[in-house]
Each structure stands twice: as structure tokens, then as C-alpha cells.
């Protein structure tokens with residue numbers, strides 16, 4: 001239904017609004033399992049003007065607004081608890097792709113463009129989008145908002161590295177057009193944001209974030225770029241309406257392998273040594289024995305008695321291929337893997353089937369969750385590299401003791417593993433939550449993060465508080481209130497909304 005916006009000052013603007021309860025129910029869900037979301041209406045703008053008019057009205061009425069991407073988030077970030085939903089789904093155009101040099105291009109996209117759409121268009125032009133988060137239906141706006149990463153994050157890093165420009169509408173209706181490299185923080189951690197009529201002086205939080213893969217809390221670094229504040233803000237600071245992301249030439253000289261280990265510790269050491277001795281590796285992904293057990297039904301060729309596997313991808317561009325291949329073989333043999341226990345792929349087709357092997361796992365986990373009718377309890381923690389073996393041992397000890405089905409897989413190259421605990425009854429679910437807390441606390445004690453790629457959303461406030469302290473959360477809330485003084489955007493994301501009342 002096209003309808004006019006109640007209370008809007010401009011007469012000729014109309015926007016798609018959904019309010020039928022059955023129809024809008026799907027906007028109250030994502031992949032977190034968080035229940036109980038509700039909102040009055042879902043607004044679906046298809047241009048900035050509509051958003052500006054809408055948000056000015058919502059601000060004046062102090063009406064909470066939750067921004068919705070594709071709903072693939074796993075922390076409840078897009079789930080509203082009151083107010084309206086502002087969905088980005090109609091802002092789904094790739095505006096253009098411009099070549100900047102032989103090694104770089106920039107794509108200007110609207111926030112509702114999916115990862116798949118961007119990748120396909122980039123590929124047509126000989127480019128690739130390096131962050132490439134696994135969930136291909138997620139929106140680029142959602143990715144920027146959560147600072148998402150993909151399975152090649154070891155080489156390419158998170159979304160943040162590729163965001164070069166953002167257009168953001170603030171809750172006052174002003175539009176910021178922020179290009180990387182223009183506005184930096186200075187002095188005692190202050191950053192100045194030029195608005196239409198004045199300059200907003202924003203005090204940045206004082207906490208120190210770990211120098212590892214991280215998606216927890218507002219970004220914070222001495223001399224930081226303003227654009228970085230809006231990457232990973234989880235829909236709490238503004239509405240992103242246009243995004244410039246950097247692209248790179250397609251890397252087609254790749255070989256990949258899946259190595260099967262009979263001793264899991266050898267697999268961890270293999271990765272730690274490979275990272276130091278072999279350059280230009282794209283990814284190291286881990287599978288524990290339970291993950292392999294799940295996959296064995298579809299991949300019976302997985303060697304029996306495998307305790308762990310590592311999927312690795314090697315960029316061969318500009319390298320002596322034989323020399324690199326020999327290095328891998330030497331490294332594998334040193335860690336107890338003979339060539340019969342490795343699958344190698346050099347053709348595009350085989351490489352694609354390896355990536356399917358990797359991506360089959362989250363789907364298998366989702367099937368079990370559906371069957372159990374109970375959410376999984378999954379970690380997103382990462383630790384500094386030197387603490388990887390200690391964290392892995394801790395994972396295994398705690399999870400083995402629990403007698404609850406679990407599996408561990410993920411981005412071992414970045415010391416970032418997803419332990420998925422799969423409770424089958426309510427008592428085990430509660431027990432799983434307690435184990436989860438122990439795992440997160442251990443990661444924090446080792447100088448790690450409570451979220452390396454999914455963000456905090458509505459589910460992990462207490463863990464962020466453990467990581468940066470109560471004062472850190474208060475500083476985040478203060479910053480949010482400076483930029484969104486009517487306190488309407490993304491309430492309940494990153495910190496409890498009640499904190500805003502106490503400021």
C-alpha cells in the first residue's frame with residue numbers, strides 16, 4: 001500500500017507503509033532466535049527525501065525507529081521493541097562501479113544491495129568484493145552496520161577496510177556525506193561533525209579495544225577517521241543511504257586444500273606456523289571432529305579417525321607456484337598429514353566445491369536447531385593469536401565436560417572460532433548459557449573480544465560490559481545521545497536503552 005506519512009510536513013512525499021500484523025511479523029525476526037519483537041508499522045522508503053521527512057517527524061514525536069536490513073543478523077539488531085521499522089529493502093540499486101586504477105575500483109551502492117548482487121556486478125567488470133561475508137542475502141548496509149567479515153577475512157580483513165564513503169541521515173534530518181580521509185579525531189578524543197547549521201562536538205569513548213578482529217562497541221582509536229564511527233554502529237547513530245566500497249581485481253590464481261589431522265593440536269600448530277612461514281594465504285578455516293562428523297554424511301570421503309581439518313586457500317598471484325606448493329607439503333608433513341589426507345583443488349570447479357563444503361556447516365547447524373526447537377548457543381569470540389592454543393583447550397575441556405552436543409568451526413587464522421552448543425532440552429539450554437558465559441569470560445581474560453564479526457545487538461550487552469566496563473557502556477550511550485539527541489535509533493542495540501535515561 002502506498003500511503004502518506006502522518007504528520008509529515010511535505011505534501012508530495014509518499015512511502016510504502018505496511019501495517020498488517022501478519023505481514024509485518026517477519027520484520028520482528030532475524031537469525032538470533034530473539035522473540036517478542038513488535039512495532040506499529042514498517043516504512044519502506046525508496047529515496048532519501050522520504051527518509052528525511054520521516055525521521056524528522058519520528059524525532060519530534062520521540063518515536064523509536066529500528067532500521068532493518070535483510071534480517072540475517074544473529075544478535076537481534078534489527079528486531080524492534082516498539083516504535084516503527086524503517087526497512088532498507090527498496091534502496092537496492094548499484095549506482096555505479098568506477099575504475100580508480102588497475103588495482104582498485106569503487107562501487108557506489110544503496111544499503112539494500114545484497115552481497116550476491118554486488119559480487120555478481122563486480123565480477124561482470126572483472127572485480128571482486130574482498131570482505132564477502134558468508135550470508136549472500138545480507139545487505140551491504142547491514143554488513144557496514146555490523147562490520148561483517150567473510151571466510152577470507154584472514155587476508156582481506158573486515159568490511160571496515162573497504163568502506164570509502166558513507167551517506168548517513170541523522171535523526172535530526174541532516175545528511176552527512178563522509179569520505180574517508182577528511183575528518184579525524186584530535187586532542188582528548190574529540191571529533192567534530194559538520195551539520196547543516198552548526199558543528200557537533202563529539203567525545204569519543206576512552207576504552208581501548210583489542211587490536212584483533214573485532215565487531216564489539218563503537219570503533220575507537222587515537223586520530224580515528226569519522227567514517228569509522230559509523231562502521232559497526234549497529235543502527236544506533238544514523239541511517240546509511242549510500243555506501244562506496246572498494247573492489248579489487250578478481251584473484252583467479254588460487255589453490256586450496258582441506259587437510260585432515262588425527263591430532264587436533266597439530267592442526268592448531270599447523271596454522272600458527274603457516275601464518276609465519278607462508279605468505280599470501282587467503283584463509284584458514286577450522287573444523288573439529290564433531291563438525292566433520294556432521295559433514296561425513298554428505299562427504300563420506302572424509303578420512304576416518306579425523307580429529308580436525310583445516311581448509312586453507314592460497315593466493316598464487318605473482319608467486320613461484322612450485323615453491324609455494326612445496327612449502328605447503330612440507331608444512332603438512334611436519335604436522336603429521338601425509339598427502340592421502342589432503343584434498344587439493346586448483347580448478348575453479350573444485351575450489352567452489354570446497355567452499356560449498358565450508359558453507360554446508362552453518363546450514364547443517366540450522367537444521368539441527370530447527371529439529372531441536374531450541375536456539376543454538378554460539379560464540380563469536382576471538383583472542384590474540386598467541387592465546388589460540390589456550391583458548392582451544394579451554395573450549396574443548398568445557399564443552400566435552402558438558403555432555404551437550406556441540407561443534408567448533410570457523411576462522412582459526414584470526415583466532416576466531418564459533419563454538420556452537422546445541423541443547424536438546426530446556427535444562428541443557430540453561431546449562432549451555434552458563435558454559436557460554438565461561439567461554440566469553442575466558443576470551444576477555446586473554447585480552448580478546450566478545451564479538452569478532454556479529455556485533456553486540458540486543459543479546460550481548462552484559463558481555464560488552466565485561467569487556468569494556470560499565471564506564472565504557474556509559475561513554476557509548478553518551479556518544480549516541482550526542483549524535484541522536486532524541487534517542488530514537490536502534491534502541492537496545494549495543495547497550496541497554498535504560499542507560500540513556502540515566503544520562
Ligand SMILES: Cc1cc2nc3c(=O)[nH]c(=O)nc-3n(C[C@H](O)[C@H](O)[C@H](O)COP(=O)(O)OP(=O)(O)OC[C@H]3O[C@@H](n4cnc5c(N)ncnc54)[C@H](O)[C@@H]3O)c2cc1C
Pocket residue numbers: 030031066067068069070071072073074076077078088111133134135137138139140141142143144145146147148149150151234235236238239240241362363453454490493
Ligand atoms: C547462515 C549465516 C551465515 C552468516 N555468516 C556471516 C559471516 O560470514 N560473517 C559475518 O560477519 N556475519 C555473518 N552472518 C550474520 C549476518 O549475515 C551479518 O551480521 C550481516 O551483516 C547482517 O546483515 P543484514 O542485512 O541481514 O542486517 P540485519 O540483520 O537486518 O541488521 C543488522 C544491523 O544493521 C542495522 N542496519 C541495517 N541496515 C542499516 C542501514 N542502512 N543503516 C544503519 N543501520 C543499518 C540494523 O539496524 C541492525 O542493527 C551470518 C548469518 C547467517 C544466518
